[in-house]
Amino acid sequence: xxxxxxxxxxxxxxxxxxxxxxxxxxxxxxxxxxxxxxxxxxxxxxxxxxxxxxxxxxxxxxxxxxxxxxxxxxxxxxxxxxxxxxxxxxxxxxxxxxxxxxxxxxxxxxxxxxxxxxxxxxxxxxxxxxxxxxxxxxxxxxxxxxxxxxxxxxxxxxxxxxxxxxxxxxxxxxxxxxxxxxxxxxxxxxxxxxxxxxxxxxxxxxxxxxxxxxxxxxxxxxxxxxxxxxxxxxxxxxxxxxxxxxxxxxxxxxxxxxxxxxxxxxxxxxxxxxxxxxxxxxxxxxxxxxxxxxxxxxxxxxxxxxxxxxxxxx
Amino acid sequence: xxxxxxxxxxxxxxxxxxxxxxxxxxxxxxxxxxxxxxxxxxxxxxxxxxxxxxxxxxxxxxxxxxxxxxxxxxxxxxxxxxxxxxxxxxxxxxxxxxxxxxxxxxxxxxxxxxxxxxxxxxxxxxxxxxxxxxxxxxxxxxxxxxxxxxxxxxxxxxxxxxxxxxxxxxxxxxxxxxxxxxxxxxxxxxxxxxxxxxxxxxxxxxxxxxxxxxxxxxxxxxxxxxxxxxxxxxxxxxxxxxxxxxxxxxxxxxxxxxxxxxxxxxxxxxxxxxxxxxxxxxxxxx
Numbered sequence: 001x002x003x004x005x006x007x008x009x010x011x012x013x014x015x016x017x018x019x020x021x022x023x024x025x026x027x028x029x030x031x032x033x034x035x036x037x038x039x040x041x042x043x044x045x046x047x048x049x050x051x052x053x054x055x056x057x058x059x060x061x062x063x064x065x066x067x068x069x070x071x072x073x074x075x076x077x078x079x080x081x082x083x084x085x086x087x088x089x090x091x092x093x094x095x096x097x098x099x100x101x102x103x104x105x106x107x108x109x110x111x112x113x114x115x116x117x118x119x120x121x122x123x124x125x126x127x128x129x130x131x132x133x134x135x136x137x138x139x140x141x142x143x144x145x146x147x148x149x150x151x152x153x154x155x156x157x158x159x160x161x162x163x164x165x166x167x168x169x170x171x172x173x174x175x176x177x178x179x180x181x182x183x184x185x186x187x188x189x190x191x192x193x194x195x196x197x198x199x200x201x202x203x204x205x206x207x208x209x210x211x212x213x214x215x216x217x218x219x220x221x222x223x224x225x226x227x228x229x230x231x232x233x234x235x236x237x238x239x240x241x242x243x244x245x246x247x248x249x250x251x252x253x254x255x256x257x258x259x260x261x262x263x264x265x266x267x268x269x270x271x272x273x274x275x276x277x278x279x280x281x282x283x284x285x286x287x288x289x290x291x292x293x294x295x296x297x298x299x300x301x302x303x304x305x306x307x308x309x310x311x312x313x314x
Numbered sequence: 315x316x317x318x319x320x321x322x323x324x325x326x327x328x329x330x331x332x333x334x335x336x337x338x339x340x341x342x343x344x345x346x347x348x349x350x351x352x353x354x355x356x357x358x359x360x361x362x363x364x365x366x367x368x369x370x371x372x373x374x375x376x377x378x379x380x381x382x383x384x385x386x387x388x389x390x391x392x393x394x395x396x397x398x399x400x401x402x403x404x405x406x407x408x409x410x411x412x413x414x415x416x417x418x419x420x421x422x423x424x425x426x427x428x429x430x431x432x433x434x435x436x437x438x439x440x441x442x443x444x445x446x447x448x449x450x451x452x453x454x455x456x457x458x459x460x461x462x463x464x465x466x467x468x469x470x471x472x473x474x475x476x477x478x479x480x481x482x483x484x485x486x487x488x489x490x491x492x493x494x495x496x497x498x499x500x501x502x503x504x505x506x507x508x509x510x511x512x513x514x515x516x517x518x519x520x521x522x523x524x525x526x527x528x529x530x531x532x533x534x535x536x537x538x539x540x541x542x543x544x545x546x547x548x549x550x551x552x553x554x555x556x557x558x559x560x561x562x563x564x565x566x567x568x569x570x571x572x573x574x575x576x577x578x579x580x581x582x583x584x585x586x587x588x589x590x591x592x593x594x595x596x597x598x599x600x
Contacts, residue, residue: 255445
């Protein structure tokens with residue numbers, strides 16, 4: 001187990017370093033000299049030279065990378081051009097919304113995707129299964145922003161049940177503010193619940209072909225007990241790991257949804273920073289999301305092995 | 315293609331009426347794209363302020379937008395953009411993914427390096443990778459294709475790599491190699507022909523996801539230029555008028571859903587006729 005964990009952590013570390021080189025390079029390949037990007041068009045030559053030296057841009061590129069990586073490890077991601085504030089604090093401001101949105105989305109995904117997937121698998125081959133699987137494929141084919149706009153149209157504009165945009169912090173207005181996240185999380189949940197549904201169904205069908213399931217049936221255990229104790233338990237292993245991936249992917253998938261609902265999360269921050277050419281913020285967000293993505297994947301892989309000792313060393 | 319081969323390909327569609335319907339919708343979209351100037355009742359860019367935001371009626375079946383442009387004509391013309399971006403992304407993903415995947419599988423030492431690089435690219439979520447590239451390259455149609463295509467190049471490479479590794483271990487490939495067949499001969503004679511049907515499956519899924527990805531980029535204003543009609547651009551523009559003119563939201567969105575859904579149905583049907591040895595290389599996500 002430990003050698004597996006170490007090996008897996010090692011690969012993640014290597015990938016992370018390579019990804020960080022790409023993210024570092026980002027600021028050097030965006031159109032224009034990074035100095036002009038940082039100072040704007042009105043900078044004087046003196047200011048330019050001063051900043052170039054201050055940022056170490058007159059150093060060899062490898063040294064620059066190491067300096068940058070050192071700062072990143074100390075939690076310094078540079079300064080936002082637009083906000084005139086550290087990138088870390090700009091990102092931290094959006095983190096509450098993004099994390100709550102992703103969590104609420106995962107709750108819908110679990111509540112809808114898993115039970116419906118189980119039903120489809122148990123009724124495998126019937127019209128109910130075909131209908132549910134077809135509906136899942138349809139859900140996966142709908143753009144989230146289109147769902148979002150319809151949810152606003154129906155539940156915010158017409159019925160007035162939920163607010164249509166924005167999100168005031170729960171630390172200021174209390175838990176009741178979570179109602180701002182209901183519609184966006186539902187829009188975001190639609191395609192992801194569809195994927196989890198299909199995965200649950202496929203995984204249940206895989207397990208139900210195992211010998212021990214046949215043995216359990218042959219022993220005369222009640223069919224529902226077989227489904228619950230023998231099939232579902234084992235099938236959920238694959239589903240639980242998919243939950244980790246989905247949560248990690250949601251942090252960036254939310255870009256469009258956060259824009260539709262004008263939510264102050266990291267996704268909308270990326271889009272606005274692109275429009276404002278606030279490159280340090282874009283760079284910082286990409287870094288944070290990639291690190292979160294890799295770490296969650298690492299945790300999922302490790303926990304998968306703890307949960308299911310049959311997984312081979314890979 | 316011989317008659318028998320054609321029947322073999324059509325089989326999964328005949329058995330499943332809904333997949334056949336998907337194929338029908340796709341053909342209609344292709345026709346709409348090809349015949350757009352003749353099919354659309356009006357010039358998609360003709361502005362007429364007098365009839366702005368007219369609801370659907372006998373003259374303008376899908377209504378008009380905030381500039382009085384005919385929505386039906388714009389929806390038909392947008393099919394061109396959908397097809398263009400879809401085939402662009404698929405071509406890019408195949409043109410890069412197939413050679414990298416095959417070479418990685420045939421030359422393990424090179425493969426080790428290349429597949430690690432693919433792993434690094436896969437550490438970036440698809441949409442985030444696309445956004446980052448758009449920042450570097452600037453928003454345009456070609457760049458949208460590249461930005462979305464790069465995300466699917468990685469999955470295509472992984473699939474081709476997995477399949478080629480399997481094929482390489484087949485007895486007939488080993489036999490051919492032991493008789494002195496060169497690498498190019500092996501690729502052309504034994505590997506590529508066996509990759510065609512799994513790649514067709516992959517292509518239909520990539521085409522579907524490219525539709526959704528392109529719509530997202532257009533919606534954020536980072537995709538095709540706004541003066542070209544596309545379903546995503548139409549939706550982005552309709553946002554401000556959603557309550558007054560819901561038809562502007564309905565029709566372009568339905569077209570995205572219909573196209574992506576059809577492609578997924580077709581991909582699913584094709585996957586079912588795939589060689590069983592290959593099926594497990596494709597995850598549920600496609």
